[in-house]
Amino acid sequence: DGGITQSPKYLFRKEGQNVTLSCEQNLNHDAMYWYRQDPGQGLRLIYYSQIVNDFQKGDIAEGYSVSREKKESFPLTVTSAQKNPTAFYLCASSIDRGRAQVRTGELFFGEGSRLTVL
């Protein structure tokens, strides 16, 4: 089945540690995104990538880093510089370099990763 797989589903981290969240898609989508969701809030865009080896900062990129070495993969690293990293992280993809997500609504989401900093 085609879809987006995020791992791990739950992650605990001590302060000062970097952690990497995995996102893999087999939908052959060009664009991939990382969102952060805090309790009672909507989704805020961290980073997005419209093509391999290229990515752009979203609204809240500070303290995060990404890479896009393969079309299928868009890992997110939460660094120790992120002051308030406890949150629910959602990865998404869309079919056509970000444009189709607006025309068709085809933004596909993974199941999310919940990060808790102890």
Place this chain on the structure above:
Amino acid sequence: EDKVVQSPLSLVVHEGDTVTLNCSYEVTNFRSLLWYKQEKKAPTFLFMLTSSGIEKKSGRLSSILDKKELFSILNITATQTGDSAVYLCAVGASGNMLTFGGGTRLMVKP
């Protein structure tokens, strides 16, 4: 800065009730408005609206957009416990990115 505001923040109703969720927006170069349902983890797509006054309908759910007054509503009739979820509104504008609202948490009691 693009802005999307949803109301109410949360809502508790009983099965069979009808609910209306609101989404207002201020964006540059509006392209579309989308509604998603988030039950536990991954949001799932409900509707995309691009034109004013044209109702989109799927079963007991319907939505309409008013581009003059800059808002959309999502109606759910004859609510069921399975409708309990967070409903997210998102607007696509310049730059092709989606701006999400804060969501409305709906709880339907038996």
